[in-house]
Amino acid sequence: MRHDLPSSRWRKSSYSSGDTGACLETQITHDGLIAVGDSKDRSRGAFVFPAAAWSVFLRHVKG
DSSP states (O other), rough: OOOOGGGGGGGGGGOOOOSSSSOEEEHHHEEEEEEETTTTTGOEEEEOOOOOHHHHHHHHHHH
């Protein structure tokens, strides 16, 4: 869990809609990892994964 991520680098999914704020956000960290957080409560930090693991996850979700 990481809490030291810059707020300006978060990217919300293009599939997110509405103003509920209940969205998943991602960012690439300075060391090349993928951070995944909750847009409605950034103070909780983010889970961080190696890029290869994130790619595998996305491939399975899309499949």
